[in-house]
Amino acid sequence: MTFTQLEIFARVAELRGFTLAATRLGISQSAVSHALKALEQEMGVELIHRHQAGVELTDIGAQLLSRAHEMLGLCETMYQEAADARGMKRGTLRIGSFGPSASMKLLPGILKHFRQTYPGIEVRIDEGTDQEVISWIQERRVDVGFVVLPEDKFDTTVLCEDQMVALLPANHPLTTQQSVTLATLCEGPFIMTEAGSGPLLQRLFSAQKQMPNVLHRSAQLISTLAMVEMGYGVSILAEQALPERGLLHADSYVKKPLDPPVTRSVGLAVLDERQASPATKAFIRIAAGLHQKRQAL
Template sequence: MTLTQLEIFSLVAELRGFTLAAHRLGISQSAVSHALKSLEQELGVELLRRHQSSVELSDIGEQLLLRARAMLGLANTLRQEAADARGMKRGTLRIGSFGPTSSIKLLPGILQRYREAHPGIEVHIDEGPDRQVIQWLEERRIDIGFVVLPEERFDTFALIEDQMLALLPINHSLATRSALSLKDLCNDPFVLTEAGSSELVSRLFSAARLQPNIRFRCSQLLSTLDTVSRGDAITVVAESSLPHAQNPQYVKVALSPQVKRQVGLAVLDQRQASPATLAFIELATQMNHS
C-alpha cells in the first residue's frame, strides 16, 4: 500500500469518477484504475462499485476512506515538519472558507501576508456554506477552516466579533424602528442565506421558540441582498458580511436583545496540525488581535 494509492482512492471517492480524478492528478485513467485495483487486491475488499458513468463507495470503502484521509493528513504533516526544518520552503495548505466575512474581508489580507512570509507553500482554497466547511474539516479534506464560533468539535482560534442585524426593504413598515426583536421578524417572508451564518440564524429562532416564515433560500449573500432589495423578503445577516458601499434599497436595523457573532479558525487537532497550518493560525490571530 502506498500513499499514492491512497491519494488516488481518496480523490476518486471525492469526485465520484475515474476520469475526473485522472484529469486532476495529471495521469491516465488506466493508471488510476490500475492503482485502485492493486489496492483492492492487497486489502482483499471491494472499495468502489463501478457503474457505467460513475462510481460509488462500498460500505467498507466509506469506512476506509476516513482512514485513508487521516493517513494522508499525517503524511502531509510529516512533509511539513521536514519542510519546517528546511525553513518551510515547500508544502501545501488547504483552507475552507465561507461567505463574504471570511472570503472577502478576512482571507485576502491574511493570504497576502502569508504568501510574502512563505512563498513556497502552495495554498488551496475551497469555498462553501459554513456547514460544508465543518464537514470538510471532519473528513480531513482541508487543513484549516473559517467557522462561526463556538465550535466544540475542533480546536478553534477566535479572529473577529460582529453583530447580527435585521435587513429590511427600504419601504418596509418596520424600517424606521431603531431595534427589532426576533418576534418582529416572523410575519413577513424571510430569506435564509445558506453560505454564511444560516446555522446561527436558525438556532436563534429555535432558541426563542419562534419560526420565521422562510420563503427563499439563497446559496450566496448577494442573492439574499437582491431579494431584500426587491422587497420580496426580510432577513438576518452578520454585519461584517455586508458590502462597504451603502445600498439605498435596504435598511439595517439592530436586533434587541443584541446578538453577537464570532468568527475564527478551526483545525481538527492542533497537536497534529502541520507547520504551514500553525503558521497561518499565528499570522491570522496576530493580524486580527493587533
C-alpha cells in the first residue's frame, strides 16, 4: 500500500469518477484504474462499485475511506513539519468553506495575507454547506474549515460576530418598524433557511416558544433571497451573508434587526490543533490576527 494509492482512492471516491480523479491528479485514467485495482487486490476487498453511471463506494470502501483520509492528513502534516523546518516553502493547505459569510467576506482577506507570507503553499478550497464542512473536518478531507460556533467537538478560533436580521419583501407592513420580533414574523408565511443559520434559528424559535409558518425551505442563499423579493414570505439570515443590494433589483427586500438582537459567531475549526500542520496553524494565526485588528478599529 502506498500513499499515492490512498490519494487516488480518496479522489475517486470524492469525485465519483475515474476521469475526474485523473484530471484532478494530473495523471492518466489508466493509471488511476491500475492503482485502485492494485489497492483492492492488496486489501482483499472491493472498495468501489464500477458502473456506467459512475462509481459508488462499497460498505467497506466507505469505512476505509475515513481511515485513508486520516493517513493522508497525517502524511501531509509530516511534509508540512519538514517544510516548516525549511521555511515552509512548499506544501498543501486544504480549506473547507461555506456560504457568502466565509467564502466571500472572510476567506479572501485571509488568503491574501497568507499568500503574501507563504507563496509556496498550495491552497485547495472545497465549498459546501456548513454541515458538509463539519463532515470534511471530521473525515480529515480538509485541514481547517469555517464553521458556525459553537462546535464543541473541534478546536476552534472565533473570527467574527454577525447579527441575524429579518428579511422582508419591500412592500411588507413590517418595513415601517424599527425592529421586529419573532412573534410578528410567525404571523405570515416564513422561508426557513437550511444553510449555516438553520440550526441557530430552530433553537431560537424553540427557546421563545414560537412556531413559524414555514411554507418554503431553502439551503441556498440566492433562492431564499429570490423568494423574499418575490413576496413569498419573510425570513431570517445572517447580515454578513447578504449581498450589497437585492438580486432582482435595488431595494427589492428590506432587512430589519431582531428584537431582542440575535448574534452568531463564525470561526475556524480543526479536529485537533496539536496535530495540525504548520501551514494550518499559520492560516489560523493570520486569520486570528486580522480578527483582532478589526476589533481594534
